[in-house]
Amino acid sequence: MSVPGDGTLASHAGERDAVAGEPARPGPVLSSIFHLGPGASDSYGRADNPTYRDLERAIGELEGGGVYTTAFASGMAAISAVLFGLLTAGDTVVIPSDGYYATRPLALDRLDALGVTVRQAPTPGPYSLDGAALVLLETPSNPGMDVCDLAAVCAEAHAAGALVAVDNTTATPLGQRPLDFGADLVLASDTKALSGHGDLLIGHVSTRDEALAGRIRQWRSWTGAIPGPFEAWLALRSLATLDLRLERQASNALAVASLLAARPEVSAVRYPGLPDDPAHPVASKQMRRFGGVLSAVLPDAAFVERMLAASRLAAAVTSFGDVRTGIDRRAQWGGDVVPEGFVRISCGIEDTADLVADLTVALDAALAG
Structure with missing residues (x-):
């Protein structure tokens, strides 16, 4: 075989x-x-x-x-x-x-x-x-x-x-x-x-x-x-489901990273699967797939809280890799040197269109205050 x-x-x-x-x-x-x-x-x-x-x-x-x-x-x-x-x-x-x-x-x-x-x-x-x-x-x-x-x-x-x-x-x-x-x-x-x-x-x-x-x-x-x-x-x-989970999570992460990169209120997005990410050339040589985790810098802690409150699919959790999408504002823990609005987003296996639509609504709501 x-x-x-x-x-x-x-x-x-x-x-x-x-x-x-x-x-x-x-x-x-x-x-x-x-x-x-x-x-x-x-x-x-x-x-x-x-x-x-x-x-x-x-x-x-x-x-x-x-x-x-x-x-x-x-x-x-x-x-x-x-x-x-x-x-x-x-x-x-x-x-x-x-x-x-x-x-x-x-x-x-x-x-x-x-x-x-x-x-x-x-x-x-x-x-x-x-x-x-x-x-x-x-x-x-x-x-x-x-x-x-x-x-x-x-x-x-x-x-x-x-x-x-x-x-x-x-x-x-x-x-x-x-x-x-x-x-x-x-x-x-x-x-x-x-x-x-x-x-x-x-x-x-x-x-x-x-x-x-x-x-x-x-x-x-x-x-x-x-x-x-x-x-x-x-x-x-x-x-047994690892391949299936990773495939959907990676697709979702690329879609979410692309969404965030197009938003003017988001000052930085890091995902090695984005063609213009600084890590993409090296990642493309050694990674078999780019995974379901990305990071972004949103305006501030209050913005992140409003976005999470408006989202129906993303939850505030501090782990990653779950079948459900999770968002963690890392500065709240004090262990990482990151801005107050820095978030790590772990994409789940939701339908990509649903996840992008949900986060779009949540970002709009957070921006409206």
């Missing part, structure tokens, strides 16, 4: 071989203890679980195959495993200055206290890599939607002797495969687009290096940063 398309891959990812009389879709293994004996593969739930393995096998297939994946209780648990599981006193790490805001205080407060030097760099660069042991990238960046050249940064980092980990939460493996561009590890908050229904917390780390995978898995066991089997099963169940 030729290489399967994304829809086929997603709908069959992690599928077990058929056994007559057994469930076509096995349920979660809800146990923390297992009977011991010759040939037993499981002993205690913190170390492993058959449902974890099903999800990890599925995500590994989406990452391009030949991958060791470790599931975690959340995206932050995955980031913590990479930072604390791989770095030791005396090391230097480079982190995004414009990426997910919680990563910065975690590194600057806790890693610094452990004797790890933390440098920051904006997603497009430049990067100071001399003496670095690890470079953590996030592309597209959250919330600014900037992009870095993965192949170029990975080559530069490896020449300097550094490992590269990429937070791929926004893109997902069907939007971008950092391992194919030289990254040593890829991680994500699968709470977002990968599981995509806004109803669970989960994350993962993947690598093609067996030794790195062993260190990551050991960290999970030592810290107990494991997902619940039911959450792992729900995430696996969600993967």
Whole structure:
């Protein structure tokens, strides 16, 4: 069989071989203890679980195959495993200055206290890599939607002797495969687009290096940063529709970005799928699709509140990747250096015409005051 398309891959990812009389879709293994004996593969739930393995096998297939994946209780648990599981006193790490805001205080407060030097760099660069042991990238960046050249940064980092980990939460493996561009590890908050229904917390780390995978898995066991089997099963169940969800979300994001770019009251729009976006040339080389998230700068906080009040389809939420459109005014949280009217918009799977019409009405209402 030729290489399967994304829809086929997603709908069959992690599928077990058929056994007559057994469930076509096995349920979660809800146990923390297992009977011991010759040939037993499981002993205690913190170390492993058959449902974890099903999800990890599925995500590994989406990452391009030949991958060791470790599931975690959340995206932050995955980031913590990479930072604390791989770095030791005396090391230097480079982190995004414009990426997910919680990563910065975690590194600057806790890693610094452990004797790890933390440098920051904006997603497009430049990067100071001399003496670095690890470079953590996030592309597209959250919330600014900037992009870095993965192949170029990975080559530069490896020449300097550094490992590269990429937070791929926004893109997902069907939007971008950092391992194919030289990254040593890829991680994500699968709470977002990968599981995509806004109803669970989960994350993962993947690598093609067996030794790195062993260190990551050991960290999970030592810290107990494991997902619940039911959450792992729900995430696996969600993967079947990933291709369909991403296709509609990307179409909606492009339409919404185009709408906002044409509005005089909107001072900036960032979406790598827009042909005139500064990140578009690089994104076009490495992204398989541009995703459902964009950012924009609206006049002020009051304008955003009026727009949300007038919208029937978009809700004020602080996560992204859901099947329903969400808008988050990032300045209210204090972690990002953005204007008061800066919003991150996560497009759902609503009909594109309905979403554009709804947001047009909401923008008009906000402008009228």
